Amino acid sequence: MRVLLIEDDSVLGEAIRDQIASDGHSVDWANRLDKADDALAAAAYDLILLDLMLPDGLGIPFLKNLRGRGEVTPVIILTALDQVSDRIAGLNAGADDYMIKPFDLAELSARIGSVARRYAGNPNPLIVHGPLQVDLAARTIRLNGKPVVLTAREWVLFEAFLQRPEQLLSKSQLEERLYSFETEVESNAIEVHVSRLRKKLGAHVIETERGLGYRLGHP
Numbered sequence: 345m346r347v348l349l350i351e352d353d354s355v356l357g358e359a360i361r362d363q364i365a366s367d368g369h370s371v372d373w374a375n376r377l378d379k380a381d382d383a384l385a386a387a388a389y390d391l392i393l394l395d396l397m398l399p400d401g402l403g404i405p406f407l408k409n410l411r412g413r414g415e416v417t418p419v420i421i422l423t424a425l426d427q428v429s430d431r432i433a434g435l436n437a438g439a440d441d442y443m444i445k446p447f448d449l450a451e452l453s454a455r456i457g458s459v460a461r462r463y464a465g466n467p468n469p470l471i472v473h474g475p476l477q478v479d480l481a482a483r484t485i486r487l488n489g490k491p492v493v494l495t496a497r498e499w500v501l502f503e504a505f506l507q508r509p510e511q512l513l514s515k516s517q518l519e520e521r522l523y524s525f526e527t528e529v530e531s532n533a534i535e536v537h538v539s540r541l542r543k544k545l546g547a548h549v550i551e552t553e554r555g556l557g558y559r560l561g562h563p
Contacts, residue, residue: 346369346521347370347389347390348374349361349373349374352399354375360452369456372525375398375399388520391456394421396425403434408437419439419440420439422452426444457483475487476545476546476549485502487544497537500521501518509560512559513559514557518534518558519534
């Protein structure tokens with residue numbers, strides 16, 4: 345997933361960024377709302393993490409504006425505002441979840457996964473695909489009952505295919521999910537990850553449409 349983090353606290357922002365990156369996702373970090381708008385204009389995001397008190401404005405009007413212009417990207421609010429009225433305002437503005445600071449980073453990872461599954465149309469974290477048994481919440485895979493270990497990026501890439509089983513995903517779409525603006529992407533990075541997934545999960549787990557992209561193979 346490609347995540348936009350909107351947070352002006354440098355210490356917390358670094359901790360959140362590192363946590364999400366360790367989960368295999370790409371993260372772009374904006375410490376102001378105007379920078380967040382620039383990022384949203386330049387890239388497609390799978391999730392937005394939004395603080396409510398930014399140097400150049402408040403998060404609630406920003407979120408209302410996003411929803412008002414048809415932006416459906418899921419949003420998780422991260423804030424120290426802990427009153428029930430604050431939570432109600434955030435959810436009514438269009439947020440999908442609301443976390444109060446300080447929070448456990450592992451819980452943030454779990455909340456991100458839960459929101460992503462809901463938007464992918466499969467809130468059930470357990471998926472069976474041929475000989476593969478996948479637990480999206482625990483981030484585990486078994487092949488014919490035996491555990492398979494994936495790297496963080498391999499996991500995120502395979503999860504992208506599971507979330508869109510009938511959809512052809514282009515190389516550029518996959519790169520956007522895996523890499524942020526600051527990351528230098530090698531030209532064959534996606535091919536390398538796909539090759540490794542095939543070696544671990546089966547030669548036909550991902551199909552190639554030459555010149556077009558990749559899709560999840562038939563079970």
